[in-house]
Amino acid sequence: MSPARRWPVVVAVVALVAGLAAVAYFTPLMxxxxxxxxxxxxxxxxxxxxxxxxxxxxxxxxxxxxxxxxxxxxxxxxxxxxxxxxxxxxxxxxxxxxxxRRPVVRVETDRAVHVLDRLGVSYRHYDRGVAVPPGVAGLPLLSTPSPGPTDPATTAALGVVAGLPPDLRASVVAVEAQSPVDLSFRLKNGATVVWGDSTRADDKAVAWRAIITRRGTLYNVSSPDYPSYR
Missing domain, CATH: 3.10.20.310 (membrane protein fhac)
Structure with missing residues (x-):
């Protein structure tokens, strides 16, 4: 097709496309x-x-x-x-x-109970004196100096809690995070599990299961190759 004949075709195609766009943008057809x-x-x-x-x-x-x-x-x-x-x-x-957002832990202050998601965002709040839902009351209680999404200790603790196998997570009633490398759990039976930092979570879970059946009140899996209890 010669250039002289091609231009009318191009113009017609452009006009058709523009017309369809106008129909789509300005009319209620779509x-x-x-x-x-x-x-x-x-x-x-x-x-x-x-x-x-x-x-x-x-x-x-x-x-x-x-x-x-x-x-x-x-x-x-x-x-x-x-x-x-x-x-x-x-x-x-x-x-x-x-x-x-999925709830991971709760944080309690003198005035309210706050629910934190995996990112440390506090997105649900309950005033003190108001009954909280069972699902919230059953969340692990997080204790850390400055809870929030920009606090390294908070984010480390939330990552560990969210990644715990369901059977271990179900036994945790409280999490203490003094720093990102000093994490520990308090269990329903009153015992404490020293976790340490957030590394080697799978190995620490295996070590936890291996020693938790032994009689004791303090279990240390911070070095999962050498777990201890007393």
Missing amino acids: SVRAVSVHGLESGSTLTADQVVAAAQVPKGRPLLQVNTAQAAHRVAAIAAVETARVRRQYPSAIEVIVVE
């Missing part, structure tokens, strides 16, 4: 008819209605006019949400995908 929510945990206190309300995506708005980044930012502002993504699902839906 507009929001449904907003779906995915990722909520079973038994979550967060509801799909709350997520949809936070996203603020109007029904009937053309999909291309929906600012998905801003909608995701609004959903992520919910305290119980760790991350959020919003995407278009053609021809007429918006999908919101959330990752909820």
